[in-house]
Amino acid sequence: MKSKIQVMYHFFKGLIPALILLCGNSSLAADAVPDKVTAYLQNNFNIxxxxxxxxxxxxxxxxxxxxxxxxxxxxxxxxxxxxxxxxxxxxxxxxxxxxxxxxxxxxxxxxxxxxxxxxxxxxxxxxxxxxxxxxxxxxxxxxxxxxxxxxxxxxxxxxxxxxxxxxAPGFMLFMFKVHDQLMVQVLNEGLYLFKNNRFEFVAHSERFQNVKIHAIIPYNNESLLICTEKSGIYTYNYQEFSPWNTSASEFLIYQTFNAATRLNDSTFAFGTILDGIIVSNAKGQILEHYNYTNGLNNNTVLALGKSPYGGLWIGLDEGANYLSQNSSVNYFSTATGSLGTIYSLLKIGSTLYLGSNHGLFKTQLSQNADNLSFSKLRLVPNSQGQVWTLAAFDGEILCGHNEGTFRVTETGFNKICDVTGGWSLKPYGDMLIEGTYTGLVTYKKNSQNQWEYRSRLNGFYEPSRHLEIDYLGYIWVSHPQKGIYRLKVNETKDSIVAIYSYTALKKSLNLTDVYKLNNRVVFSSGKSFYTYDYVNDSIVPFTVLNNALGDYKQATQIIPWEKNLYWFINNNKLALFRISIESEPTLMAEYVIADDHMPGQDIAIIPFSDNNFLISNRNGLAILKKNKPNKAKDTTHIFIHSAFFHGKNKSATRCTFEKAFEVPFFMNSVTFSFSDPSSIEHSGTTYHYRIREIDDHWISTALPKIRYYHLKPGNYHLEIWSDANSQKLIQEFTIKPPWYLSHWAYAAYAVLLLLLAWLFHRNFQLKLSKQRKLLEFEIKQTSLENRLQNTNVELMLTLRYLIQKNESLQNLQQNINEVKNAPEKLSPRFIHTIDKQISQGLELQTKEWKMALHNLKLSQEGYFKRLKE
Structure with a gap:
């Protein structure tokens, strides 16, 4: 059911533009014109x-x-x-x-x-x-x-x-500067040189006395072109004047010449009052003609100005236009836009076939130098609708269409297969295989050696947008929504006998398409490439390729070119790489396409000549010049022209920028305004920026202003680059810290901290000294108390000894007295001697007792006195 809905969707998607064309004219006769003119000023200002x-x-x-x-x-x-x-x-x-x-x-x-x-x-x-x-x-x-x-x-x-x-010697018209000389026309007289603030008449210039000269430009190093309003162009070799009898001069006579400039050594631009501008070569042959019908705001040219990027500014009576003359990419479109979006291109001889969402067109190509032109652009009868693919096999043109597959001939558009939605055609042995809205079909040669429908590959009916065949014969198919399938075909090649689904990887890896590089199957995800590991039967990152491609690993389309050459499409960038088994991928050329010209998908690229490629775009065609692959990149010139800082009711604007500059903290919100004068050569450019120290990812913008608010103090690096050039503009700046976080403040804080540390240390030392003295005092006090205690103990022991001694002496004296009174008498002399010794001992005992009591009293008094202290 889902497949049927998808089929109907694609059918009606192709049918709508077909109906639109059928309601109109089925044969278009609009010539394509170069889309090289960019309009400026008109309606941009109310002036x-x-x-x-x-x-x-x-x-x-x-x-x-x-x-x-x-x-x-x-x-x-x-x-x-x-x-x-x-x-x-x-x-x-x-x-x-x-x-x-x-x-x-x-x-x-x-x-x-x-x-x-x-x-x-x-x-x-x-x-x-x-x-x-x-x-x-x-x-x-x-x-x-x-x-x-x-x-x-x-x-x-x-x-x-x-x-x-x-x-002046008379009424002047205009002055001109050529070859470092000033020349001026004086009406009714001729030309004068203005040297050393004096007028010198130019010999033989009286022929211009009744003719208005509107430009004098260098023709070569030895001569000039004298461009008159209505009398054509003359050459002047500083000796004589000669008419420049050329088609350019003839054209200017009738269109009223007004301005001129030399674009390069061999190309000149001439502006007119009535019919825009022409570009001619040195022989006066008109190479290009631009007027209101193909891009100019109007036909009246007032001024011409060369651009340093190779183009031409055209000042008009209404605004200005820019004409790109040196771009590596030129765009072409129909005046009516009836061509639509081109999905496929095929060049057979001088005939170009264009498959678009409006049908199949063909045109005849012609080329003058590098200038491409179309003629007789017409819709192939009965081809209205969505064309998906064009391919030539053995001289036969096949067209994959919303309504089936058709054979394209000089006289017809004939259906050979009714299966709708012919998306992609590939050789398949001696057959062709095609991916359609409802699976795969094959084609074979008939008896007339023409391709004809053979059969479906039964067993697989999923939409098959792209397909590739690997070296083992497996068919790899990409489903627009589901992802990747690998299909095994039976021997008769009319049925699928095995389906290997990798649709789960659609969610995890977002694998969207399948391609082949050097016979190796490759899958794209929009972020990197993957390949198939046949040994482990798994899809793995293609690391070698991803590392070599750089940003182009994010390519969403690969287009095979010549041997070992492949186009990689990444957003609005195209790169041609040489990829071979023997060496790493090499970048051969790179182009930038304006965003508004890039189709959403399925870009077609074909060779146009030895030096040019044709590429499909949203509105028509673009021609890529092989000899100028990187011109847009070389001329990119991004710079910051102003920075507006503001905050806390104060603001400042900076107009000049050194390698680095400083901003006060109180103005820490900034708006950078940047310029890119070279964008005139690559319109629609997207710019990417970041502040390296803040942003993890690049920010994209089409506007020329970058804003950041409330930046913290510190060093910053603003980086800007464009799609047209990966080279970055880097502007360094510093948000200065507030005064209380400045270097001087930190120095003051350091001094204050050191002072506080010294004071703390000093206070600590004082406290430590006081504590030390207190401790010493306490130790001394404790020692004194211990001595007093010991002294007291000694005194107590002495008192105790004296008491015991006194008692012994008293007892002894008592006993002697008893002896004296005893009947047994001892010698009085002996008794007297003993008594005397005892008396003396008691007297001495009394003195020692008193002394001991006195010392004990003194000890106690000193103790209590110190205790009070």
């Missing part, structure tokens, strides 16, 4: 967009336009009107070697300087001199060390210090 002068700044590539209402600045991404109350309108512009911008207009001329807000301010030099009433400055040139301003009546010379006024 009178007459552009009288165009100059590109030599240092930063910014483009300045002298318009009716003032000076307009273009940085590649946005326009800024530089206003001044002194200016009513501008007619001329010049930028000197130092980058100073001079302008001239109605009754004023001067220069511009940037202020602190990054805006240009006008300074009128003409205020220092009296200008003629209603004078307008039509031309400005740098002449060595002075600037020359020319009006119709007067020449003003400014030497950067003083201003002088020089009257």
């Amino acid at each position: 009178k967009n007459q552009v009288w002068g165009i100059e590109t700044h030599p240092k930063n590539g910014l483009v300045y336009f002298a318009t009716n209402t003032g000076l307009l600045e273009f940085d590649g991404l946005s326009f800024t009107m530089q206003e001044s109350n002194q200016i009513k309108s501008l007619r001329s512009i010049c930028i000197d070697d130092q980058g100073t911008l001079f302008t001239g207009g109605f009754e004023t001329f001067g220069y511009w300087e940037k202020d602190e807000g990054c805006r240009l301010n006008y300074i009128a030099i003409s205020d220092s001199i009296e200008m003629n009433k209603n004078d307008e400055i039509w031309k400005i040139y740098q002449d060595k060390q002075q600037i020359v301003f020319q009006s119709f009546t007067t020449i003003y010379v400014y030497d950067y210090h003083t201003l002088s006024k020089i009257t």
